[in-house]
Structures are given as structure tokens and as C-alpha cells.
Amino acid sequence: MPDAAERTQLHLAPGEPVLQLARTTYDSTDRPIQADLMVMPAGRQQVRYEIRLGGSSRPG
Template identity: 80%
Template sequence: MPYLTPRAAGDTDAWTEEAAEAGRRGSQRILHAGEAEAPAAVALTLGLAAGATAVVRRRVIELDGEPTELTDSYFPAAIAAGTPLALAGKIRGGAVTLLAALGHIGVRAVENVTARMPSDEEVERLRLGPGEPVLQLARTTYDSADRPIQADVMVMPAGRQQLRYEIRIG
């Protein structure tokens, strides 16, 4: 939930805070930020036409200086173009906080988790060993009108991760 909830003014992002609470250092390197053609699956998820432009932020998420996850976040250009989401700088409080400030608050998220073998680029960026599989988590966040406002594709070493879910019923 901390990754889906806007932060209070001045707060750091959820990853940095979570790592610090464990006595570790969470950080991220932004590889790319700006407008680009959305991959077909992402365009479909965001309700965009094939070949449509989205704002993307490609990052390497690190724990104590070691890569732990590759995260690509996509936003419809209609809500993110011309905002800090399209720039390479770090966003205080994270993208969810900025989206909320822009009037786009997530109320529902759908996640799909799959296991697979990594691409050559993923092996290199995540410093994977031979034959080491990855988990891919694809998350779509929707607003109160059930419009998709963000699509994330996260890739992480399967043997170095634990996914934890808490589900409230009723």
C-alpha cells in the first residue's frame, strides 16, 4: 500500500523510507524519462491506440548500491506530458504523490505476476547469474472513474525477492 498511496508534503518516496527503516539504503537510477511509443501491451492496458505515445520513466531500483529491480512506469501523455514525470529528475514523494497533486488519485490497482527467463539486457542490468529467472510484476492503477492512470512493469531476480500482499475483505 505505501507504493500506491500519495505521501505527505516533504516526505521521501516509499522505497527510500522502507529501506531506511530496515537500516539500509534504497535508491534509484533514472535511465530514461520522456515521451515514447508505448509497447503494445502497455498501450492496451492504458487504453491507448497501438503506437500511441506515453510518458515513460525507466529506472534501476537499488538496495545498498546493488540493482534489485528494473521498473518502467508509463503514464498517458494526456495527463503526464509537460510534467516532472517526463523529466529525468527524482520526484519528491514519488510519482503517485505527483499524480495526486495533478488530480489523478489511484483507487484500484491490478497486478499480474509471472516468472520467466530474463533478456540479455536484464541479465546485465540486474547482474544475474547463469540460468537465474526473474519475476515480472505488471501493475495498472485506476482512478475513481476506472480510468488507467499508470502502468508499471517491474522485473526482479526471482531468488532475491519476496512479494507480500495484504488483502482486506469487505
């Protein structure tokens, strides 16, 4: 559930949940190059990912 700041910033109704998505992007040598933490209204989102899996040893 969102905290008070998230509720205000996302214009959420009382009791409206959020979806929290954590993502790390790696380069071709498995070195992390970007980390994201996204918080969005759960009822207003549709998430779709297309990920190319290659020689990485990291799980997809």
C-alpha cells in the same frame, strides 16, 4: 528467463530466473492512471500486496 540486457542490469547468474510483475492502477472512476512493468531477480524477492477493494468493477 531474462534477456541479455536484464541479466547484465540485474547482475544475474546464468540460468537465474526473473519475476515480471505487471500492474495497472485505476482512479476512482475506473480510469487507468498508471501502468508499471517491473522485472526483478526471482530468488531475491518477496512480494506482498495489500489492496483495498471498493466500488470498482475491475477484478482485484
